[in-house]
Amino acid sequence: MxxxxxxxxxxxxxxxxxxxxxxxxxxxxxxxxxxxxxxxSSPSRIVLDLHKGFSDGILLKDVGITLFEAFAGLAIGMVTGVAAGLAFGMWRPLELIAEPFMAAFNALPRPAIAPLTVLWLGIGLASKVLLAWSLVFFLVFYNTYLGVKTIDQDIVNAMRVMRATPAQLIRIVVFPSVFSWIFAALRLSVSYALIGAIIGEFVGATAGIGYQLIAAEGLLQTDRVYSALVLVGIIAVLLTTLAKMLENRILKWRPPVSV
Amino acid sequence: MSEVTISAQQAKPAALIEARDFSVILGANRLVALKGVNLTVEAGEIVVLVGPSGCGKTTFLNSLCGLLPPSAELSGSLTVAKDVRLGYMPQKDALLPWRTVLGNVEVGPELRGLSKADRLAKAEPLIELVGLSQFRNHYPHELSGGMRQRVSLARTLAYEPDVILMDEPFAALDAFNRTALQEEILRINDKTRLTVLFITHDLSEALVLGRRVAVMSNRPGRIVDIYPVDLPEPRSAAKLRGTDAFLLLFQKLWNVLMEESDPTKRGEA
Structure with missing residues (x-):
């Protein structure tokens, strides 16, 4: 076609x-x-409600807050995930000792921890950032870790024969190789960050799309529930498309994958 | 196991690589991969190591490159002359997929710490030499297997090695590309004398490229004999194969190889 x-x-x-x-x-x-x-609800009712929500400025503010939480979680999650992934991939004792704990923490259902994050950090933005981070971190961590583990040994050997120093090996082979794995996870990381922020808002918040959703459900405002869902959908599609474009641009050396 | 000496009129050039009674035992089940290997590679010659698959040819190269697992037990001596830079061209091209042709060829000079301008000055003529100037900004996945091996060859040359170790670099290529790349090696060798230790299981490739051909036995690998290849120069990979001298030599070495790889005749050494 x-x-x-x-x-x-x-x-x-x-x-x-x-x-x-x-x-x-x-x-x-x-x-x-x-x-x-x-x-x-119905499509026309949703459009009307979105129009109403945006013209009184409530929804726009909520979108902004949720996006801020998601991006903060994404940024911190990427940085810490890469650092932990590199450490695990390159230092075998750490990997052997700590890996099961990583797997256990990653398996915790986030909605179950959400109330705890509110307990620790209050109902402000921080608890949502933490929850978004908790999803992004493990995704980036495992991808970085795998990236280090799956470095092409033939390439490493060829570099070794050419007397590459460890620093050169990391700069020329390890980083670019890991980088491609991290960017391959970017699209998923973006959606996870959004999910984390919204789950956080469900539990205790004063603003955000997730808060609007829960509040509308409580007041049986079906139209608002649907318009919030539509909004989340639109944002998710926009962000993942953006991430995909970035990925294709940065990883243009890869054979094209059609998904 | 005597080494057939080549014409001894000129002063004997220094050996860049020298194996004396070199043996390797690998792994937990103590597999004897090489047993008493004697081989020298002198400056400016192409030595081919030919033998059946799994006879330990690659183990020999890996010993030279320092790529043996730490558990390997070595005995005898294997010396690489002081300050000799080794180039390595494996069967799988091992190119950096995230770098363009130019970027890949520049790796060698980069590892040696040359400046950006010097790297380019080294890489460009070599890309030209292997006929890939139009593809200098392409990524490896955009190239065919033959082209990738050309890049690999240019990368190896750009490192300016004193000895190039080649481990069946053309084995995965189709017949046409294999001959074309052999031709390339001969052509480059005519221009600038290369010192090469070439490994292959393809006897005709061995005779086309080698000035000396060392025949290796089945496992445990040892050098059965070393044969000088006195064929008319300059050589052509395509034309040489039809000549009588080539066919005679081929027949002779083929018999040696068959004898050595015959499992019924293999004595435990």
Whole structure:
């Protein structure tokens, strides 16, 4: 299929779904409906609610706060994850002793820790940053670690024969090799950071998309619940697309992978 | 196990690599990989080590490169002359996938601490030499296997080694590219005398490239004999193969190799 055909196909599918949704909620043909819009809202109601939310400035502020939390978690998670990954990959005793603990911490369900983070850091931004970090860190950590472990031994040998010093080996081989793994994880890291921030907001917050979502659920404002979900979806798609573009640009030496 | 001496009229050049009764035992099950290997490589000659797969040829090269596992037990002597820079061209190209052709060829000079301008001055003519000027900004994944091995050759040369160790560098290539690259080696060797220790299991490749061919036995590997290859120079990889002198020598060494790789005749040394 050509690129245009794919895009047209996607748009058609989207329109069909939206139309059916609108119809099912009874907003397309008045008097004919399958489900009460109280339960499922409808595309037109969501658009109206988004318009309302953005024109009174509440949603925009919430988007900003959630993005800030996610990016702070992402940045700190990347830096600490890379550092820990390099340490584990290059220092065997650390790897042997600490690896099971890393696996155990990584396996903790984040929603279960979320109340603790609020307990420790309060209902402000910090607890959400911590939760976003806790997801990004392990992802970046494992990718860096794998990156170090899977360095092509033939390349290392060729460099050794040419009398590369350890410092040269790290600069010319280890860093670029690990770098590609980290950037391969960037797309996932971005979504994880967003998820972390939103889970944090569910538990205890005074602002943010996650807070709006929970608050609207409590007040049975279905339209607002859906518009918050749509907003999260749009942000996630935009950010991952951006991450993918960055990845393709930086990793342009790789054979193209079509996903 | 006597070494056939080549014409002894000129003063004997210094050996850059010298193995005397060199043996290697590998791993926990104490596999004898090499047993009593005697071989010298002198400046300006191409020596080919030919033998059946798994006979220990690569172990010999890895010993020279210092790439043996720490558990390996060595005996006898293996000396590389002082201040000799070794180049290494493996079967798998081992190019840096994140660097362009130019970037890869520049690695050798870079490791030697040359400035950016000097690296470029060394790399560019070599990329030209292997015929890849148009591809200098391409990444390895964009190149064919033959082209990648050309890059690998240019990278090895850019390091300006005193001895180049080649471990079946053309084994993974198709027949056409293999001959083309052999031709390339001969052509470069005519221009600037190379010192090469070349490893292969392909006897015809050994005879095309080698000035001396050392035949190695099945495991445990030892040098059965070393044969001078007196074929008309300058050589051509494609034309040489049809000549009578080549075929005679091929037949002779083929018989030696068959004898040595015959499992029924292999005595435990």
């Amino acid at each position: 050509t690129r245009t055909q794919v895009i047209v196909g996607r748009l058609l599918l989207l329109c069909a779904c939206l139309l059916f949704w609108e119809f099912a909620a009874g907003d397309l043909i008045s008097g004919v409906r399958l489900v009460d819009p109280f339960f499922i």
